Amino acid sequence: MTLVFMESADDELSRQALTLAQSLGGDVRAVTIDGPYAPSVWAAAIVEAAGGDDIVGPGSDRGNELLAHAAAQLDLPFAANVSEIQGDELTRLRWGGTLLEEARLHSDRRLLSSAPFAFAPATWGQEVAVLTPSFGDGVQVVDHVAPDMGGKVSLADAKVVVSGGRGVGSAEGFAILEELAALLDAAVGCSRVVTSAGWRPHSDQVGQTGTKVSPDLYIACGISGATQHIAGCKGAKALLAINADKEATIFAHADYAVIGDLHEIVPAITAELRKVKGS
């Protein structure tokens, strides 16, 4: 028997966790939690609801956090970002998914989170049980601050991301990416090289240690395709790479490719879009 924690019934990553849970065999129960977020309290509620069952959660920040709390409370092992499992042998992501680890879980109970996009999302036909734990002295969220996006769509939510790498050449070079992004209602992203160089703030960074994005279209401009970056954009449904080096690693991850100088190509796409939209 397995208990699945879902952030919400229609949350994409949670529905992927559901698929993992269903693959374990046996009955599956799904729960969500209502009330202000308090990790230790939420985890305790999950532990209590699970009884002696396996526990599965999504491979999101929150999913991993709650599973880790639950594991600490139970003093059981927890395997984060599992992409495959058979009995007690599983495969999990390392290096943001650039490398896989085959591991054995030495435990009667399995505590797992599902690697993002490793499983197809399941549809949960039944009611998701809502847990309403009572809050004691556990650490809890006391406030929420939302950055002023100036009407722009956030990187994590954007349907289109226009992202730039070393090839953009400078902070000023991002102007043409901004222009294209504005037309597409897209967010502008960048690689770690760019934030290290100080051309863009870290909040724009897509990658293993930046934001992990899953837009409908990811446009990688002048990005070579380092593992750190791919780990952040492999959730994209389609990837268009624009690069002068036709042997760049990024093309191995791309669905569409344009070869050439991004400084010429990006403005040409912008102009073409304007023309099409204008007509």
Add this chain to the structure above:
Amino acid sequence: MTDSSALPVSARAVVVGAGIVGSSLAYHLARLGWRDLVLVDKGPLPNPGGSTGHASNFIFPVDHSKEMTQLTADSVRQYKEWDVFTESGGIEVARNEERMQELQRRMSSAKAWGIEGCEIISPARVKELVPYIEESVIVGGFYTKGVGIVDSLRFGTIAREKAQELGALQVFANTEVLGIEVEGGRVTGIRTTKGDIATDTIVVCCGVWAPKIARMAGASIPLTPAVHQMIDVGPVPHFKDTQGVIEFPIVRDMDTNMYERQDGSGLEIGSYAHRAILHDPEDIPSNEEAALSPTELPFTQEDFEKQMEDALELIPDVLNDESVGIKYAINGLLSLTPDGLPLLGETPEVKGLWSAAAVWVKEGPGVGKAMAEWMTHGESEIDLQSSDIARFYECQKSRTHIRARAAEGFNKTYGIVHPSEQWESNRGVRLSPFYEREQALGAVFYEAAAWERPHWYQSNEKLLEEFGERINRREAEWESRWWSPIINAEHLAMRERAAMFDLTAFCIFDVLGPGALECVQTVSTRQMDVGHGKVVYTPVLSPSGTFKSDLTVMRLGDEHFRVVTGGAHGMADLKWYADHAPEGTTVVDLTSAYTTLGLWGPRSRDILASLTRDDVSHAGFPFGTCRPIELDSLRVLASRISYVGELGWELYVPIEQGAKLWDLVWEAGQAHGVVPAGIGVYGTTGRLEKCYRAFGFELDADFTVVEAGMAPPKVKGADFVGKEAHLRHRESDPVAILCTLTVDDHTSKSGQKRYMLGREPILARDGSRLVDAHGRGSYVTSAGAGPSIGKHILMAYLPPENANVGEELLVEYLGEQYPVTVQCNDATAVFDPENTRVRA
């Protein structure tokens, strides 16, 4: 842009490596008319990931080597032509007086090679130019205005584009070489990850990977990848308001083997001071595996700690600032060779396989141009002979040798290297059959072509007393280093009695077969169609009539000639003969088959006569002849010639009989006062008194036979390489004449007697440089004692207006000028000008 088309099935030539060298070479080949060229590199463009991509890209134009200075000057010209050079000026700073003397020597080299804009400056002036330096730790500097930085990657891109515009070149990046096809000792094709190309010419320009590629063809490119550590710190407040990449002069902190150069808002600090960290070409990561690039390896902090302290001492203003951080640090790979010089030319092992490796950014474009000329015309405008890859003997291509010498040479990158300085590592590899006897006599061994060769014998110390006042003692440490007054004593003993010389290091090879005469005639300027038993000394010329070598040839039969040449350049000579050998003629290396014992001096005939029943009288065994004679139990090939101006013979026996030969001559010589003498006499004092020229000193590709005063009275009828040019040179008066000078007064300002060692500028009495009509400055080609004439002898090419016997000039040595006088302006000797001793 790389070509999107498929690899062609054949090419006129394939260049491997798109760094500074390969790109430049491809361009120059195209410029010289080559078409159907292909350039491949396993990495991406414009930075394929080799040493060019992380080079510090700065250029100091002055080097003690003429060849390197010329290549660098030509490179700077090319960088400037394509607008990728930024002049910053540069200062080599000295932390002690010994280094100040070395900087004076640099100044001499600058004058000798004609590099303008150099001066010795005070610590205060250094501080003015580089305000962030701590002037109290230095005692002075050598400023060169023409120092600058280049954009080597951009240069490569322009070079490739220009070659492509000429329709001569296709470029394929991300294309790795898998194999080289060789048939009958010739290149026939190359295999790559993108397909195969048929070609008879491949040029290996891929730096640290070159040995690996050469090995695919069965050839050797003897270099090792080695680490050069670099860090980049910033942002430096001093650079806040500067424009562009560099405004402040580059500083070389010579005594700590480090440099500091501005790079935009940062300061790059590089080091040659850490332990030698050598890699193997096979162990360099691929472009995909490497975190940065294959030649930018992880920094090893512990190797750099001493250097940080040293740098902190010199530039505390920058480095003590806690806001200045270390932003980048790498172990960059570069190429090191056993003798510190590049590896250029066709490999001796495989026809059509050329090497242009172990070249630094400062000489890259110059090498590209010179190599293209060599491949096109058979020679280059700038003499590349000391970089000729054919120079190595087999044992010098071993991994152990390469690594030992590379490691030893690495820390001397900015070192004070004495012109006679000897290698310490991997010695004792080639030992002559006389070695044990020489050791017993206290021989001080110098290395020649990997042989251990006595330079003088401590056992001859007693001769110092014998010759007393006639022997000069040197007062200054610098000239006494790697030198002994015993050399002069051995010299005098030879002139008065007789001396034995170990000449085992000679390179010996036979030319055999029906085309043997044609081969030696083609290569040699002198008549080779002589009777059996004749020995002919001959210059060997390049197509343009300058020196390729000089050597002696013995005719031993109708189709049998034996060539004897100096060890250092012997392997390149052998290749030159082999390259000119007609079908059916073979060139056989006998260097390790024969040993040579030289016996010279007025008593040498008596010694020889006491050992043989053969006629060794002047009439019976004239000068310039050779023949077998019996010495006791040995049959010896004796050759009556001399490089020291004395009666005597070179005695050749199979190497296993060498010890016996030594013992015979030694024992017979005792009654005649024979001494063992070293190469100090043979190579310097003996030959200089006779004004005999030496290859690599007086004789190189910058000068003609006519200028060297060696033109024969008439030119032989048979054709030879360089004949046309030589005939042309004879028609007009030379613009430089090789002269012999002596030093009139050795006294320095401090009252010490100083003795020049060679390569110093010769100046007019007013201190101005002497420059001939071809722009060549006068410099000392050789310098050394003349114990028999009691003078210090210098040789130099002078403009005709100064080449007058009795002309008074100056030589500049370590920052001071000394009066000299021209003694001869032709090949006449300053000792025994009538050659009576040789012909005794």
Add this chain to the structure above:
Amino acid sequence: MRILVCVKRVPITGGRMVLTADEQAIETKHLGFTISPHEECGVEEAVRIVEAGGGEVVVLTLGPEEAAEQIRDCMAIGADRGIHLVSSEEWDPQATAAAIADAIRAEDPFDLIVFGNESADAGGYQVGIRVAYALGLPVVTGLKGLTVDAGRARCEQEVPGGRDVYDVALPAVVSVKEGLNLPRYPSVPAKLRAKSKPLDARLVERPVSKLEKLRLVVPEGSHKQAEILGEGPAAAPRVVEVMQQLGVA
């Protein structure tokens, strides 16, 4: 303030990962090493807090002998002291947390214990949390903002659409993310000073792994054959067509 920052030595990987023959680790003969990017920000944050208010920054690592390099690197950033639990083996998260908790108990109490949100290599997402439980301390993860004042820490955790704010009493455990600050580069004098800072190294024995690594696998490439839409600006119309097909333009 006494702050402990826990870091892990990880290789600086290139474009392609290559495994050792026994498939137990990444081949690192050509690679340099660092600590995880999240942890770099953790060290920087701790140093800033101590620079502003006084105290001590201690860096702890569990790793091979060579991991002393990473401790020295942290010292060059400003950490005062190092604790090195030496083991050449790889430990699972539970065992790692237990060893760290033991080491912390042996020290005078820390006001703040800082982890990276997850390590760059193993990515277990749990060691900091487990240590907090073992020590009975509150824990907040994923911080992009941290303010310490009057015995309390205001923690900003990155969540979709903004940041959740927590207010915890010290001592506490936090895990941080890259972007919390821009870590400084070490200066030359700081590098030299780091050489002589105290580093306490002790051998530790690895217990049985509950999450036992069997082997590593390099995932097969996506084998995507990118459709080439063209070269240069001429490709623009085709790009816009594709955008329309995808419903984003």
